[in-house]
Amino acid sequence: MKRYATFNEELRRRFGCRVQRISLDAGLTCPNRDGSLGTGGCSFCGDRGAAAVGVQIELPLAEQLQRSKNYLAKKFRAEKFLAYFQAYSNTYASVEALRKLYATALSDPDLVGLIIGTRPDCLPEPVLDLLSELHAKTYLWLELGMQSMHDQTLAAINRGHDHACFVDAVQRCQARGLRVCAHLILGLPGETCEQILASVRELNRLKVDGVKLHHLHVLKGSRLEQAYHRGELQLFERETYVQLVCDAVELLDPRIVIHRLMGDGRSELVAPDWSRRKLEVLNLIDDELKKRDSRQGSRLSK
Numbered sequence: 192m193k194r195y196a197t198f199n200e201e202l203r204r205r206f207g208c209r210v211q212r213i214s215l216d217a218g219l220t221c222p223n224r225d226g227s228l229g230t231g232g233c234s235f236c237g238d239r240g241a242a243a244v245g246v247q248i249e250l251p252l253a254e255q256l257q258r259s260k261n262y263l264a265k266k267f268r269a270e271k272f273l274a275y276f277q278a279y280s281n282t283y284a285s286v287e288a289l290r291k292l293y294a295t296a297l298s299d300p301d302l303v304g305l306i307i308g309t310r311p312d313c314l315p316e317p318v319l320d321l322l323s324e325l326h327a328k329t330y331l332w333l334e335l336g337m338q339s340m341h342d343q344t345l346a347a348i349n350r351g352h353d354h355a356c357f358v359d360a361v362q363r364c365q366a367r368g369l370r371v372c373a374h375l376i377l378g379l380p381g382e383t384c385e386q387i388l389a390s391v392r393e394l395n396r397l398k399v400d401g402v403k404l405h406h407l408h409v410l411k412g413s414r415l416e417q418a419y420h421r422g423e424l425q426l427f428e429r430e431t432y433v434q435l436v437c438d439a440v441e442l443l444d445p446r447i448v449i450h451r452l453m454g455d456g457r458s459e460l461v462a463p464d465w466s467r468r469k470l471e472v473l474n475l476i477d478d479e480l481k482k483r484d485s486r487q488g489s490r491l492s493k
């Protein structure tokens with residue numbers, strides 16, 4: 192058993208079997224790219240947004256689902272699946288278009304729910320109405336990018352909104368009973384470790400349901416790539432990241448489900464090279480928590 196609450200454990204308890212996420216690209220975009228808010232996206236975002244490696248974006252959604260489902264069933268012996276709308280902002284479209292996208296995924300009998308990744312400034316009330324409707328019918332997670340609670344950092348990475356926008360989005364989602372998983376990047380330019388841990392404490396205060404922790408990595412086509420090649424960007428060493436993640440886990444409310452402890456190495460990765468060996472890093476995190484004899488939430492009372 193892990194020393195923290197994992198998403199895999201949450202899924203197995205709920206469905207009684209192995210459940211795998213199927214990453215999808217619905218062909219949507221982002222207000223920070225299409226000119227309505229800005230262009231070029233956040234500084235950490237590559238050409239494909241947050242799209243997973245291997246997603247065949249040229250295929251219709253139903254075919255993306257079927258191909259990935261067949262692959263994951265063989266590789267992991269998964270019996271059920273969650274459709275993960277991952278790339279870009281997956282509530283940034285008309286309600287009618289979104290309803291059609293989500294319905295296409297849920298029409299598959301092996302799909303038991305949805306994960307929808309988006310920005311906190313892409314949740315108008317009609318979209319929340321639709322999400323509430325879906326929440327009543329299926330297992331639903333809404334992933335929102337916080338990245339940092341510090342407005343100076345958000346401005347520096349060209350995020351396009353402040354932390355108050357994220358807080359407002361979380362509270363409006365919670366008022367409707369929606370599960371919220373927050374994204375937090377560890378190692379953004381200019382942030383100290385204490386500032387990062389302050390963002391972890393903010394997740395506790397907001398009572399989010401889940402969290403994805405990411406190390407800052409540099410992707411091809413991102414604004415950070417230029418800064419990295421100019422020698423202006425300092426990235427965490429692997430050992431530093433392991434220690435910081437363990438500090439964060441110890442501060443995190445045990446009721447918050449941890450969906451991820453680091454980002455994935457991918458073909459677009461420029462740096463750091465150590466992030467290509469994800470399993471190795473996760474094992475080091477487990478070992479460090481065991482060495483400390485600590486677990487999720489162990490520092491909450493201190």
